[in-house]
Amino acid sequence: MEQSTSKIIGEPMNRVDGPAKVTGRAEYAGDHQVEGGIAEGFIVEAPAAPGKIVALDVADAEAADGVVSVLTYKTVPQQKPYGSPEDEGRFTQSHAVLENDRVRHFGEPVALVVAETLEQARYAASLVRVEIETEEGVFNALDHKDQAEKPDSVDGLDEVDTQDGDFETQFSQSTHKLEVSYLTGAQHASAMEPHVTVAQWDGETLIVHMAIQIVASAVSAYANTLGIDEANVRIISPFTGGGFGSKLGVHNEAILAALAAKQCGKAVRVAQTRRNLFANGPHRSRHLQELKLGADASGKLRAVRHSSLASMARNYPFAEAPASPTRASYAADAIHTFHRMVKADIPKVDSMRAPGEAIGTLTYETAIDELAEMCGVDPVEFRILNEPTQDPTSGHAFADRRLLDCIRTGAAKFGWSGRVKPGSRMAGRKLVGRGMAVAIRPNTLSPAQAEVKLAADGRLVARLDMTDIGTGTYTILTQIAAETLSMPASQVLVQLGDSRFPETAGSGGSFGASSSGSALLDACAKLKSALSERLTESGVSANAFAMKDGRVLANGKRIELADLIGAEGLSADGAVDPDNHAKGQADYSYGVQFAEVEVDADTGEIRVRRLLGVFDAGRILNRKTARSQLMGGMIFGIGGALLEESLMDDRFGSFMTRDFAEYHIAVNRDVPDLEVHILDGYSEHSNPLGSKGIGELGICGAGPAIANAVHEATGVRVRKFPVHMEDLL
Template sequence: MNDVAMDAPYRPAALDRAQQGLLGKPIDRYEGPAKVSGAAHYAYEQAPERTAYMAVVTAAIGRGRVTGIDAAAAEALPGVIAVIHGDPRMPTGEGNSRAPATLGSDEIFHYGQGVALVVAETQETARAAARLIEVNYAEQPGRFDAGDVTVERDHKLGFLPAIDKGGFDEALAAAEIVFDRTYSTPIHFPAALEPHATTAWWEGERLIVRSSNQVIGGAKGTIATALGIDKDRVRVLAPYVGGGFGGKTGVGPEVIFAAIAAEKVGRPVKVALTRRQTAYMVHHRSPTQQRMRIACDADGNISAMAHESVAYQNDDSGFLEPVPFGTLPLYAGKARRFRTDLARIDLPATGAVRAPGEAIGTFAVECAMDELAEQLGLDPIELRRRNEPSVDPTTGKRFSTRRLLDCYEEGARRFGWERRAATPGSRREGEWLIGMGMAAALRGNFTVQAEAEVTLEADGRATLRTDMTDIGTGTYTILAQTAGEMLGLPVSAIDVVIGDSDLPPSAGSGGSFGAGSACAAVALACEDILAELALRMNAAQEDLALLDGQVTAGGRTSAIGDLVRGAPITARGKTSPGKESQATSQASHGAQFAEVAVNAVTGEVRVRRMLGVFDIGRVLNEKTARNQVVGGMVWGLAYALSEDAVVDPRNGRFVNPDFGEYHVAVNADVPQIEAHFIEEIDDSANPVGAKGVGELGIAGAGAAIVNAIHNATGVRSYNMPVTLDKLLPSLPPV
């Protein structure tokens, strides 16, 4: 195995010498034909013979106990196979950490919690029977109002410890100018297109789970723990995943429900959560309150910065939204204070959703920087330039690569930033007020462990295997490009096998670390294959030239299949974090620009243009990378203008738990969006030099729109999303 820990910058000579010309090119999706033809089967679509259907009965109260379940009418319905409740392994929520004694008990921890299962011959029968089950409750008071719960400062949740350095209070007191503002963001749902679905069956003592899941290696262990079996008895399959957005990083209760039901009825069982059930059984993003304080001199040189927040979680889960994560390395200032306090609430778990931390943290810091720039009489880009740090201002570490200033410059040039009106509300087109805004984008880059196996077959084709998933991000394609680039083969000669937990373990799709880690593992495996080919060519590895299935060295050329000599060559690559990962501050960067029109009569906001310039290290596939950041920018638009999951504080129910009332951005909301890249290979990140892509596009996009709204109207909103009712009272007269 070619095992490389990132203990030093990795300069991938073999990859840089490659001649196939695949990496970075906008190659069409490898799995595209399978998806458009219907040959790509998702979690609910392909199942063994005699598969039964399951429906979940959910709690109709927000806190209390189940006092009785009457399933007689459901059990009498023709086609019903079984009604299951009270099994001690039944989870109470996603990723629950309660003692096993409370699992499957009669206690209700949140509205929508699964309390019983119905297994039937058809989906229609299962759902009809579920509606016939009568559940009686003893209701108890719950903590449902986010504005009326106790805030804990001393807690252990989350991966970001509180930071207080440089004498913040003293710096604040000594500053010429102090900015102090509080912002709020609401609950966000992951909102993936493919439902959260699972098909489960037992093959003897082994459980097979076909699930819509982003990280199947981790899912394998979670499922085994929940069922009380060895993890080697669990196999998770997820060859195609129709979006996840963080909601499928964990194991939802429907997975365990299906496994229990399949065991009890002795048949395969499948389940797909309804949209309304998804709101309760899948984690959501915590609402937040964020206080930004910035101290600077009259020229805008920042001396102190604080980003202090409150995020929410139930009693069951260990995640805490890392609100200031993107702020930590973003701007200069010796004195720094960052913390996220915890408030406990009786709602479903909060968790990682679409760029946890940066997606919503950038609303506060980037809107604050915009307002501070106006207060100082500076252009918003100039204020950011003056506070661009030379090293990470929080840790003191050197940046691996950082092209943020270039992103500002290139973005401003392409967008026409010089045409922005400095005076808010001064540009009109009839009853429309026109404005421009910008914001920085940052997403922390993670170096993670991943493995892959590559086999050069006797016919000259190559097959690569890893348990990595493709959630619509282009994993199949970039893995094929990496192997083809290294081995001098066209993509058509590469077979990609992923989405099976029996394959070499990868990091999975989450945190924007999947592409760099999985491709690095493939490249390292290919390096070992190149070493073997060099031996067979009696040449040094660096002298090999591979192109279109031909290997050339020392004036001799051989077909790559001939060098295999009938016995496939197999190699394994592994990458993992190391000393270089710890010594550097790593992130992807960008600059977001937006132009909006606000109707002075109705308050309607229309986004006219969006443009982003991004620094993501090596661009593995220009088309799929652009697709990801544009998608992220669309999420940012929706965060700014519409996404808002509302809780009824009387009972813990979501008022809008479906796409009819929870408003994600649709085609009519989205303008033409431009995304451009400034490429600099980051050899501190991983052996292919790529950094995170997808979540970067979300960071700062919403803040750029909010800043553009202010530039158009002179109205600032500190509570997201910016809906017309928040604008109308303060709009200037027509």
């Protein structure tokens, strides 16, 4: 007789960490307390760059009330040079700060004032006098196109450029041709919790409480920068208050806190202020994207060329890949994609919320809409007509592509009834338009490990260095363990975010849940086998069993766990190896977005009225947290289309929009009737869980659906994002 195993994975379970978060018991990095107190660091930013510090007077700051120490390049110990060529990538490279008298970018720290209180540190920081002898810098890639280089790699893709088919011939023979270029603005992730680190030294060991998405690479970055052994770095990060890519790696405040703690001989907290992080947090570069599309008379795509140009921060190797979705969205006789970067004297450019696709679908899906219109084909039909049977770029089979299901479901749920003549649909003084776009995002798996330990009282502890950045990691991992071991979720304790726990690739690239979840699944399956063996040894042979209240229920019998596993309990390790999955297949998550907007006929004010998304991300691990993530992504899509932009003063390389009064994020008033639908699925090739990445999927396609709706409302094709009301007048 088999015990029934209850289905827990997929259930819309409430967040297991919800009560801790809403009651303030969840300890975020900045909340951490240390016996003996914590000194507070405040960053002094460079008022100009690039250049050389020619005067730096900290005497008044040092003499101010409560000041413990002032760190400058003259006082901090030597670090490994920033971004040394032999370093392996941006997350583990040296992130040296206050390195020497050079200033790389506007706002870079030139000093850290440490005081007993934050107020004292901030006041003393205002007393530091610094003078920079500036040199000519590169701030805007568009002004330095002659310096454009092919980057060594682009984020998340195997190839920087691709050239499949004969573009020139296909384009010249196309009936309908579109040549357009787009500008997309710079953006900052703007997580609710700013970047913050509390550092202390215990002898040779550095102990760090920090807001971070990936623990293991942060350990390497510390060790590399400070020239210490990785074994002497301990990072603790049980909760992170949003990352969106900005906390994938360590940033200035993290290294400053470690240096300051050493210099002061006590724990030091350095939090970037909201203003700091528009210079000392990473950002998404502004991009120029050029598209050339050709189709035959029936609307079949023949030629696609998508090239991207952006700035890369000097000595920080990251290049976004906006032409990524273009490689796999539609079939065409020729598809060429190019990425070029200009090295610039600007703050770090890094991954931000769906790097590549967020701004890549914004332009490509807008251009596709325009081409469909030229061809006289409905945009939904156009996409169905150009659906590929295999990955058009790699030629690989698609692992579980259900884009057409998404499109058809979305069209039905939204009530898509075809296009109207642009500018022809009015509701009072509002012009109303509808639009749609496709969402596509590569699905990847990263190496991960996990350990589980079952105690005789029936409680399971699962440990991974995985992070929960607000996404629901604790909850989905709890569900995976509980279901695999047929035990109540309340008996599972998931512990995350400690560099002493088994290594994962953390939260990023939408691979976090699938990767860490698969490792945990493996650990739990191994524990289950071990428990089965113990059952067999004790004379109870069972194919299936369940656990509850410290007992195993098998074959109608109840056996005390303590009798099976003893006081020492039972442990198991698990892992997932990406090499064993989706080999030779093109693996993506999919979706479609439909939008309805209204545009004030007199002022041009744009309001989104409806946004509806349908997504296919394989097996859904928790319908509630998945829906929340998709919804958050769609809301960012609204921001990407209409609101979010970091404006740089190109004379100085300084961001001018440095708070939420200037940097506009979609708020409730901007979020309309918003519907999220998720297809049921199981993606057997992707990973042992059958799930696909969901974290960044909701972003993709939301912006262009809105832009396409704005076009239908007004007849205006805007090729600069975000779209502002004045662009429509």
